[in-house]
Amino acid sequence: MDFAITPPPAKTVSAAMAISQFPENPKSLILHQCKTPRDLNQVHAHLIKTRLIFNPSIAENILESAALVLANSMEYAVSIFDKIAGPNSSAYNVMIRGFTYKQSPERAVALFEEMCQNSVQPDEFTFPCVLKACSRLGALSEGKQIHAQVLKLGFGLEGFVGNTLIHMYASCGGIHIAHKLFDRMPDRGVMTWNSMFAGYSRSGNWIEVTELFRKMLESGVQFDEVTMITVLTACARLADIELGKWVGDYIKANGLKRNPTLTTCLVDMYAKCGSLDLARILFDQMEQKDVVAWSAMISGYSQARKCKEALDLFHQMQAAEVDPNEVTVVSVLSSCAVLGALETGRWLHLFVKKRWVKLTVPLGTALVDFYAKCGMIDKAIEVFMEMRCKNVFSWTALIQGLASNGQGKRALDFFRQMQEENVPPNDVTFLGVLSACSHSGLVEEGRDFFVSMNRDFDIEPRMEHYGSMVDILGRAGRIEEAYQFINNMPIMPNTVIWRTLLASCRAHKNVVFGDESIKRIAEIEPLHSGDYILLSNLYASVGRLEDAMRVRSLIKEKGIKKAPGCSLVELDGVVHEFLSEDDSRSCSSEIYRATEDMINRIRSAGYVPNVEEVRLDVEEDDKEVSLSHHSEKLAIAFALIKTRPRTTIRISKNLRVCSDCHNAAKVISKVFDREIIVRDRNRFHHFKDGSCSCNDFW
DNA sequence: TTAGGGTTAG
Numbered sequence: 001m002d003f004a005i006t007p008p009p010a011k012t013v014s015a016a017m018a019i020s021q022f023p024e025n026p027k028s029l030i031l032h033q034c035k036t037p038r039d040l041n042q043v044h045a046h047l048i049k050t051r052l053i054f055n056p057s058i059a060e061n062i063l064e065s066a067a068l069v070l071a072n073s074m075e076y077a078v079s080i081f082d083k084i085a086g087p088n089s090s091a092y093n094v095m096i097r098g099f100t101y102k103q104s105p106e107r108a109v110a111l112f113e114e115m116c117q118n119s120v121q122p123d124e125f126t127f128p129c130v131l132k133a134c135s136r137l138g139a140l141s142e143g144k145q146i147h148a149q150v151l152k153l154g155f156g157l158e159g160f161v162g163n164t165l166i167h168m169y170a171s172c173g174g175i176h177i178a179h180k181l182f183d184r185m186p187d188r189g190v191m192t193w194n195s196m197f198a199g200y201s202r203s204g205n206w207i208e209v210t211e212l213f214r215k216m217l218e219s220g221v222q223f224d225e226v227t228m229i230t231v232l233t234a235c236a237r238l239a240d241i242e243l244g245k246w247v248g249d250y251i252k253a254n255g256l257k258r259n260p261t262l263t264t265c266l267v268d269m270y271a272k273c274g275s276l277d278l279a280r281i282l283f284d285q286m287e288q289k290d291v292v293a294w295s296a297m298i299s300g301y302s303q304a305r306k307c308k309e310a311l312d313l314f315h316q317m318q319a320a321e322v323d324p325n326e327v328t329v330v331s332v333l334s335s336c337a338v339l340g341a342l343e344t345g346r347w348l349h350l351f352v353k354k355r356w357v358k359l360t361v362p363l364g365t366a367l368v369d370f371y372a373k374c375g376m377i378d379k380a381i382e383v384f385m386e387m388r389c390k391n392v393f394s395w396t397a398l399i400q401g402l403a404s405n406g407q408g409k410r411a412l413d414f415f416r417q418m419q420e421e422n423v424p425p426n427d428v429t430f431l432g433v434l435s436a437c438s439h440s441g442l443v444e445e446g447r448d449f450f451v452s453m454n455r456d457f458d459i460e461p462r463m464e465h466y467g468s469m470v471d472i473l474g475r476a477g478r479i480e481e482a483y484q485f486i487n488n489m490p491i492m493p494n495t496v497i498w499r500t501l502l503a504s505c506r507a508h509k510n511v512v513f514g515d516e517s518i519k520r521i522a523e524i525e526p527l528h529s530g531d532y533i534l535l536s537n538l539y540a541s542v543g544r545l546e547d548a549m550r551v552r553s554l555i556k557e558k559g560i561k562k563a564p565g566c567s568l569v570e571l572d573g574v575v576h577e578f579l580s581e582d583d584s585r586s587c588s589s590e591i592y593r594a595t596e597d598m599i600n601r602i603r604s605a606g607y608v609p610n611v612e613e614v615r616l617d618v619e620e621d622d623k624e625v626s627l628s629h630h631s632e633k634l635a636i637a638f639a640l641i642k643t644r645p646r647t648t649i650r651i652s653k654n655l656r657v658c659s660d661c662h663n664a665a666k667v668i669s670k671v672f673d674r675e676i677i678v679r680d681r682n683r684f685h686h687f688k689d690g691s692c693s694c695n696d697f698w
Numbered sequence: 699t700t701a702g703g704g705t706t707a708g
Contacts (some may be wrong), residue, residue, distance in 0.1 A: 064699075093699060128700040135701090160700050167701060194702045201703090229703040236704095264704050295705040302706095327706040334707070365707040396708040428708055 034065040040076070059084050060091050067098030074098050074107070089115070089123045096129045105133035109142055122149065124161060131164040140172040157184060163191045170199020190224050197230040209234035210243055225262055232265035241273040260286065264293045271300025291325050299331040307335035311344060326356070326363055333366040337373040340652045340679060342570060345370045349383075359387050365394040372401025375650065375677040375684045392426055400432035404683040406693030408440025427459050434468035438475060439683060439694060446472040467497050474504025479513050495521050502531065506538045514538045529555055529562040567635040568652040571642055578634040592629075595637040599628050602667040610660040632661045632678060640672060648675045656680045666690050 034040045044062055047053040053062070059080065066077035074095075081087060081095055092115045099108035112130040115122065122130075127150055134143040147165060155161045162185055169178035178199055185192055193216050200208040213231045216223060223231075228247050235244030248266050250256075257263055263286055270279035283289070283297045294317045301310035314332045317324065324332070329348055336345035349367060356363070364387035371380035384390070384398050395418045402411035415433050418425065425433070430453045437446030450469050453459045466489050473482035482501055486493050498520045505514035518535055521527060532555050539548035555562065565580040599607075609624045627633075632653055639649040657665075657680045669676050670690035678685045686693035 090699075097699070125700050132701065164701055191701055198702060224702085226702045233704065261704050268705065292705045297705090299705060325705090330706040360707095362707040367707095369708065391707095393708045398708090400708065426708090432708080 034062075037076075040065055044080070053083075056084070056088065056091075060088075060094065063091060064094045067094050067102075074102050074104065087120070089120055089126060092120060093123070093125045093129060096126065096133065100129055100133040100136065105136040108133035109137065109139060112146070116149070122153065124155060124159070127155065128160045128164040131161075131168045135164075135168045135171045138172050140169075140174055143168045143172055143174075156186075157181060158186060163189075163195055166192060167195035167198060170195055171202050173203070175199050175203065175205075188219070188221060190221060190227065193221060193223070194226050194230070197227060201230050201233060204237075206234040206237040210238065210240060213243070225256065225259055228256075229262060229265050232262075232269045236265070236269040236272040239273050241270075241275065244269040244273060257285075260288055260290065260293065264290075264296050267293065268296040268300065271297065272303065274304065276300055276304055276306065289320070289322065291322055291328060294320075294322055295325070295328045295331060298328060298335075302331045302335045305338060307339045307341075310335040311339070311341065324351075326360060330362050330366045333370045337366075337370040340374055340568070340570070340650070342374050342376075342650070345374065359383070361387070361389050361391050361394060364390070365397050368394060368401065369397040372397065372405065373679075375405060375679055375686065377401060377405040377407065377684075390423070392423055392429060395423055396426070396429045396432055399429060399436065403432050403436035403439055406439060406684060406686060406695065408436035408438075408442060411436035412442075412445065425453075425457060425459075427453075427462060427465070430457075430459060430461075431464055431468060434465060434472065438468055438472045441476055441695070443472055443476045443478070463491065463494055463496070466491070466493070467500055470497055470500045471504070474501055475507070477504075477508045479504055479508055479510045483513050483516070493520075495524050498524075499531065499534075502534050502538075506534045506541070509538065509541045511538060511542055511544075527560075529560045532560070533562075563654065565631040566654045567631040569635045569639050570650060571639070576635070576638065578631045578638065580629060580631045580634075590641075591634055591638050594641045595628055595633055598633070598637045598640060598668065598672075599664075602664060602671050605667055605671045607664055607667040610663060627660050630658060630661050632657060633664060636665065636668060636676060640668075640674070646673060648677060651676065651678045653678060653680045656682060657685060662692065662696070666692055 034043055040062075043065070044053075047058060047062055052058050063077055063080045063084070066080055067074060077095060077098055081091060084091055092111065096108045096111055096115075099105065099111060108130060112122070112126070112133075115126070127146065130146055131143065134140075134146065147168075150161055150165065157165070162181065166178045166181050166185070169175065169181065178196060182188070182192065182196055193212070196212055197209055200206070200212065209230060213223070213227070213234075216227070228251065232244060232247055235241070235247070244266075248269070251262060251266065263282060267279045267283045267286075270276070270282065279297065279300055283293065286293055294313070298310050298313050298317070301307070301313060310332060314324070314328070314335075317328070329352060333345055333348055335341070336348065349370075352359070352363060352367070359367075364383060367383045368380045368387075371377070371383060380398060380401050384394065387394060395414065399411045399414055399418075402408070402414065411432065415425070415429070415436075418429075430449065433449050434446055437443070437449065446469065450461065450465065453465070454461060466486075470482045470486060473479075473485060479501070482504060486497055486501065489497075498517045502514055502517035502521070505511070505517060514535060518527070518531060521531055532551050536548045536551040539545070539551065554560075567578045569576050569578070609627050611624065611627065632651055635651050636649060639651070643649065657678055662685065665676050665678065665685070665687045667690065668674065669687035676685075676687040678687070683694065
């Protein structure tokens with residue numbers, strides 16, 4: 001061979017040198033020397049030249065190299081395999097294994113069938129490979145046929161075949177069969193147990209995972225890191241901090257923290273169980289943090305509604321130059337949605353467009369939810385339409401988004417479309433549907449949907465569904481009907497239900513049922529400041545000012561804290577905060593002046609302050625001033641002077657908008673020619689041209 | 699030659 005004279009690069013030398021002294025059994029040589037396709041080509045060429053390829057055992061060795069070396073393709077291996085006259089079971093095994101590992105499990109199963117047709121008897125190595133392929137495919141019926149073959153050929157449950165059979169059944173939805181085999185298994189090792197865990201965790205049966213783990217501990221079989229990973233995942237989903245901590249302590253005591261996957265699971269478990277600080281300590285201690293570790297910590301914050309922390313950590317992740325993946329983006333988007341962080345969310349959307357051509361279901365859904373929660377409902381619809389694949393989550397996000405943005409009828413149109421496309425709604429979808437009816441005053445429709453969810457979809461109404469129904473009736477002024485509805489509830493109504501009724505009583509000036517609601521709330525828990533304020537306003541609305549004052553003074557007497565009204569407005573990515581009657585800001589006089597100007601202008605356009613809801617402890621003359629200093633008015637006035645004409649103003653509020661501010665905002669939108677979007681605790685108000693998207697139902 | 703794992707959306 002000529003390259004013994006002129007040495008080519010190192011890698012080729014080793015392969016070539018080896019070839020010149022080809023050993024009797026070349027298996028390990030071929031496997032070790034063939035590291036690249038080029039090596040493989042050379043060895044293969046040599047085998048053909050020397051006719052060694054016709055030696056079945058040598059052909060098999062090169063076949064195995066071809067199946068293992070080339071990263072994503074089996075074509076080279078196929079070309080060798082096709083030239084083997086009468087391949088034996090070992091050759092088939094190599095090919096089946098190759099297909100299984102190289103993401104073509106369906107070809108692995110097909111080849112197994114071909115093997116049987118060619119009367120080549122499978123051996124104890126064939127079955128684990130082909131069963132693994134079935135597991136990957138979720139191919140239960142093929143798996144069952146293979147099981148029959150296993151029995152026919154007399155293989156028992158011992159060893160690998162038994163374990164892979166259990167794994168196959170467990171991961172293809174045949175968990176009961178898997179359990180039967182597991183029970184009959186003569187010698188259950190850690191792999192046997194892990195195969196069962198894999199099945200339960202794949203189907204989300206987290207309780208079964210923890211119960212099985214306790215049985216494993218009783219049995220005395222030593223668990224391993226894979227077991228702990230599955231168990232920790234289950235603890236996270238179940239918020240089972242007790243068992244989770246036990247595993248955590250075991251990991252600490254046995255010095256297993258160096259396994260980053262295991263630590264990531266611990267971080268995730270602590271975060272999902274609410275111990276965010278513990279999670280963060282572990283996370284900070286991790287030497288190597290991959291994208292999954294970062295995502296676990298970020299989603300921990302996001303799910304705990306610590307959205308600012310989630311965004312901060314995301315920025316740290318970018319600073320650490322770790323590339324976010326889909327999961328990261330989905331978590332961060334959901335935090336942006338809660339915060340109304342429009343700029344960051346938009347940036348993420350651009351990032352998604354650049355990075356991933358196809359919108360996946362979770363990504364699309366997170367974007368729909370994000371835009372809807374930022375009041376950009378048209379953009380939410382646009383993203384939804386772009387999604388090629390949608391599931392019940394995506395439809396629900398859109399329906400809820402439309403409902404909270406005051407487009408109840410459109411929400412119901414989408415609900416009908418969802419049914420036409422055969423996507424079955426779930427309990428949360430119905431919350432969106434009922435909320436659409438409530439916000440749009442669709443009483444009869446709401447009642448029909450409430451009946452239909454149980455009758456046609458077999459969904460048992462939860463407390464929230466009953467609450468929505470009370471809201472629908474109450475808002476429409478059908479207070480007595482709402483009261484009867486509560487009395488007929490098959491479950492014990494909670495305070496949310498009674499507070500919903502109380503709010504309706506306030507809106508419709510119904511003192512009788514208002515008093516009754518307060519009584520019922522007080523039976524369950526101490527009254528909130530909001531309850532007193534609603535009751536006080538209710539009395540004031542029917543002219544019982546003394547009672548109103550008495551209720552107000554109770555707040556002070558009992559020392560009940562009131563949550564101050566707070567509005568946020570985002571300008572150039574900076575969030576400004578306003579509190580009611582806030583004079584702490586350095587520019588407050590400027591803002592108060594702007595507020596005054598704003599009020600004067602809308603007064604001349606017909607705005608009349610509604611003093612009914614003003615704090616009753618304020619002196620009569622001051623009432624209108626107090627009204628004009630509600631946080632949303634301050635925020636709107638601030639935005640009016642700080643932004644260019646016609647720019648949309650976006651306000652986020654911690655409480656519900658009061659009726660006076662609602663009225664004022666309508667007039668402001670017309671007088672100043674501005675679209676104003678206010679997100680309150682429950683929903684959106686899009687003020688434009690003197691009216692609001694909520695049609696004054698809120 | 700043969701088996702197992704973590705983060706995501708309403």
